Amino acid sequence: MSFTVNGALHDPELDPDMPLLWVLREVLGLPGTKYGCGIGACGACTVHLNGEAVRACQVLAGDLDGAEIVTIEGLGTPEAPHPVQAAWIETQVAQCGYCQSGQIMQAAALLAATPAPTDAEIDEAMSGNLCRCGTYPRIRAAIRRAAHTAEG
Amino acid sequence: MSLRKFTRRAFLVGSAVIAGGVAFGVYTVRRDPENPLAEDLPEGAATFNPWVLIDAQKVTLIAPHADKGQGVMSVQAALLAEEMDLDWGGFEVSFGSPAKAYWNTALGDDSVPFRASDDSRLARVARGGADIAFKLLGMQVTGGSTTVPDSFDKLREAGAMARETLKAAAARRSGLAVADLGTESGAVLLPDGTRIPYTELAAEAAAITPVAAPALRDPSAWRLLGQPMQRLDIVEKSTGTARYGIDLAVEGMVHAAVRLSPHRGVVLSYDDSAARALPYVRQVLQIPGGLAVIADNSWHAMQGAEALEVEWAPAAYPPEQAGHWQRLADSFTEDALDRTWRNDGDVQAALPADAPAAEVLAAEYRSPYVAHAPLEPLSAIVRVDDAGVEIWSGHQMPREVQKAAARATGIEPEQVRFHNHLIGGSFGHRLEPEFISHASAIANQLRGTPVKLIYRREEDFATDFPRHIAMGRGRGAVRDGQVVALDLQIAAPSVTRSQMGRLGIPAAGPDNQIPAGAWNAPYAIPDFRVRAYAAEGLAPVSSWRAVGANGAGFILEGFLDELILQAGADPLAERIRLASDPVARGVLEAVGKMSGWDGVLPKGRGRGVALVESFGVPVAEVVEVTATEGGIRIDKVFVACDVGPVLDPVNFENLVQGGVVFGLGAAMNCEITYAGGAAEQTNFDSHEGMRLYQCPEIHVQSLGQAAKIRGIGEPPVPPTAPALANAIFAATGQRIRELPLYRHIDFA
Ligand code: FES
Ligand code: FES
Numbered sequence: 061m062s063f064t065v066n067g068a069l070h071d072p073e074l075d076p077d078m079p080l081l082w083v084l085r086e087v088l089g090l091p092g093t094k095y096g097c098g099i100g101a102c103g104a105c106t107v108h109l110n111g112e113a114v115r116a117c118q119v120l121a122g123d124l125d126g127a128e129i130v131t132i133e134g135l136g137t138p139e140a141p142h143p144v145q146a147a148w149i150e151t152q153v154a155q156c157g158y159c160q161s162g163q164i165m166q167a168a169a170l171l172a173a174t175p176a177p178t179d180a181e182i183d184e185a186m187s188g189n190l191c192r193c194g195t196y197p198r199i200r201a202a203i204r205r206a207a208h209t210a211e212g
Numbered sequence: 213m214s215l216r217k218f219t220r221r222a223f224l225v226g227s228a229v230i231a232g233g234v235a236f237g238v239y240t241v242r243r244d245p246e247n248p249l250a251e252d253l254p255e256g257a258a259t260f261n262p263w264v265l266i267d268a269q270k271v272t273l274i275a276p277h278a279d280k281g282q283g284v285m286s287v288q289a290a291l292l293a294e295e296m297d298l299d300w301g302g303f304e305v306s307f308g309s310p311a312k313a314y315w316n317t318a319l320g321d322d323s324v325p326f327r328a329s330d331d332s333r334l335a336r337v338a339r340g341g342a343d344i345a346f347k348l349l350g351m352q353v354t355g356g357s358t359t360v361p362d363s364f365d366k367l368r369e370a371g372a373m374a375r376e377t378l379k380a381a382a383a384r385r386s387g388l389a390v391a392d393l394g395t396e397s398g399a400v401l402l403p404d405g406t407r408i409p410y411t412e413l414a415a416e417a418a419a420i421t422p423v424a425a426p427a428l429r430d431p432s433a434w435r436l437l438g439q440p441m442q443r444l445d446i447v448e449k450s451t452g453t454a455r456y457g458i459d460l461a462v463e464g465m466v467h468a469a470v471r472l473s474p475h476r477g478v479v480l481s482y483d484d485s486a487a488r489a490l491p492y493v494r495q496v497l498q499i500p501g502g503l504a505v506i507a508d509n510s511w512h513a514m515q516g517a518e519a520l521e522v523e524w525a526p527a528a529y530p531p532e533q534a535g536h537w538q539r540l541a542d543s544f545t546e547d548a549l550d551r552t553w554r555n556d557g558d559v560q561a562a563l564p565a566d567a568p569a570a571e572v573l574a575a576e577y578r579s580p581y582v583a584h585a586p587l588e589p590l591s592a593i594v595r596v597d598d599a600g601v602e603i604w605s606g607h608q609m610p611r612e613v614q615k616a617a618a619r620a621t622g623i624e625p626e627q628v629r630f631h632n633h634l635i636g637g638s639f640g641h642r643l644e645p646e647f648i649s650h651a652s653a654i655a656n657q658l659r660g661t662p663v664k665l666i667y668r669r670e671e672d673f674a675t676d677f678p679r680h681i682a683m684g685r686g687r688g689a690v691r692d693g694q695v696v697a698l699d700l701q702i703a704a705p706s707v708t709r710s711q712m713g714r715l716g717i718p719a720a721g722p723d724n725q726i727p728a729g730a731w732n733a734p735y736a737i738p739d740f741r742v743r744a745y746a747a748e749g750l751a752p753v754s755s756w757r758a759v760g761a762n763g764a765g766f767i768l769e770g771f772l773d774e775l776i777l778q779a780g781a782d783p784l785a786e787r788i789r790l791a792s793d794p795v796a797r798g799v800l801e802a803v804g805k806m807s808g809w810d811g812v813l814p815k816g817r818g819r820g821v822a823l824v825e826s827f828g829v830p831v832a833e834v835v836e837v838t839a840t841e842g843g844i845r846i847d848k849v850f851v852a853c854d855v856g857p858v859l860d861p862v863n864f865e866n867l868v869q870g871g872v873v874f875g876l877g878a879a880m881n882c883e884i885t886y887a888g889g890a891a892e893q894t895n896f897d898s899h900e901g902m903r904l905y906q907c908p909e910i911h912v913q914s915l916g917q918a919a920k921i922r923g924i925g926e927p928p929v930p931p932t933a934p935a936l937a938n939a940i941f942a943a944t945g946q947r948i949r950e951l952p953l954y955r956h957i958d959f960a
Contacts, residue, residue: 154443154450
């Protein structure tokens, strides 16, 4: 079984029942993807699987063969942030920041599919991602900023 | 020994005892605790005070207040950098080590039985006494919205001291007079334009006695403070590169998960055969209050913990939720009276017990237990060996981390090294040291091997010490369109005694968190009484963002709204008329303007207002809702508050908006209820808070009139629940007297 994470090929020995979240965090050493609930209720673990935003706590290692996974670390870097990350920085969204990897991955998937989302589309896409610090007004603003930047 | 005890008591009582005088020598009080940076100071490095460290390579600023999202790492650095003339980001920041030197100088303000606006001699003496007690205790704590008030002068003074000492070093080297030297961008500037970077001066400055008490810059000369600044952690937090306690790894560590008593008691019996049968489970260990499973990774450890079969001793509190409410209802007695906190006029005469029902309005209010549930679950890495204990985690009371580890391992607190880290939210959760004790107890059995413990989310909920439950009974009267009498009784467990008990600090005397937000309400109602009753035998509780003002503020502002409407008055105009201090009146008037209060809303929509003061900050909020077919939709929220000068307007707005979202979310749907002795809510599916689609527009204004600078982390939270309930009444005619509101009405 093999899969790619941020473009790199991996074929580790894995417990097939282990969620992708823990594979990323503790087997592959990518702790940017966060554990919040483990039951798909918070979105802190959101990553891209074959281009779609999924909850890494709900994807099992045994199902990863051939998967292409992108995590927050692969989306962009501090030196070269992805446009969504740049908008997040510019808007100063984060408080504790613990939810923001998931928020950004969810927003990046939304904007990839819907470059100029309506307010209703933003609400729809982002409401599975909990932010206990309550940064929602800035999350909305950052998504609009990123959409606007992309439009040029 | 007796001396120590007394000072501890004095601080905890937080009331009359302090005013009565605290017995300790002037010398002990005056002497400042030692600078922890001076221990093991490397050759060639300089430290002038506990907040600044300079060596040949870099300037390091120490930000001892823990950053759990409120942005205080940046604010503390900005206070130092402002006076030191450092470029923003031209330094490193460290959370420092636990030390008495970082005792919180602002805690005293809110721990005395005087209203924040009370500047009488007695009030000042009491605050001074509390302050001394906190100093002697070395209370290093991030909480009570005190980071800004604690740091505002102290860190600017520390920065100015560093700057002037570096100038003195440059003067020695150059032979010039200090008065001819300036500073800019981390360097001393000579009259001929030569720049000597601070890092080059470190070794010489280290040999100079630090310049004491230099003058502070006038705010008009500030370069950083008062301006929007980019938070120092914003890039890391937007790129997945920030490292929280849960993300750390230490060479050779094993992973642990725990099963702890959901009843807060002991294990009666257990069967670990299923857990041990799992191929990846290495060990099952007994620890106080539960069991731990050791495995090769966190997920496997969690699977092992779930596979344990445990029989727990029953809870010491009522097993069912109804029993908790019953205890509160039974607590309105003379015996349980904790204190009569306010007694203006003559309530007994205004509201006689035998008054005809038509003349007195009476109602009962309820505020539930609520979980902290920050998004980062509790975690810690601990290594115990012969040299001592080393801990990596995030905590609001670093010295309590040392003590907890010491208790769990039998090693002296001084031998515990604690590395504090970024915290993924807290809301008071990380004031509690239990998770440190558990991780330490595990590591103590595996000496030499570092242990990383992560709580399953379910464990985090089950073992949380929630926000305290409260019940309020109000009686009141109106006359000629005005509220003239209000008698409030509030029953709740003492959160201070519960929390301090777990820290091993004896607490006695009345707890101002039972009536907080009600007794200090800035209203001049002619006959106004607030009595607090301490309910015993309930679930252990802890400080939850804004603490007592959540429950008591909801009770007061809900019932006051009923009285105002009974009087036929306008909810905002009558509050303004009653407002007894200018700051409170100011925020009410401001929120009226912001919200266009006088404008008429169409049928099915409504506005509600509430004013609650906590930690010295009166906050007025207007919530606007629409009753839709799918339920109540919150459209807009307006917040007016006053903290004095705002140090970073962007972070300030973010924190206030976040407080509103947090408070409204809790008011809508968050509660902990007990069944069979355990919390019924185990994860975010049953304790959700607000989701993005429910988030209203939130407009924020701070008036900048208050005389004293304050913190804003907590005060926006308490007015949210009553303002929302009052708005729902305005929109629907349904008066809801119990939180969370979803028990009575649907939300869209
Ligand atoms: S951890 Fe996966 S959704 Fe919460
Ligand atoms: S920023 Fe803290 S949970 Fe979202």
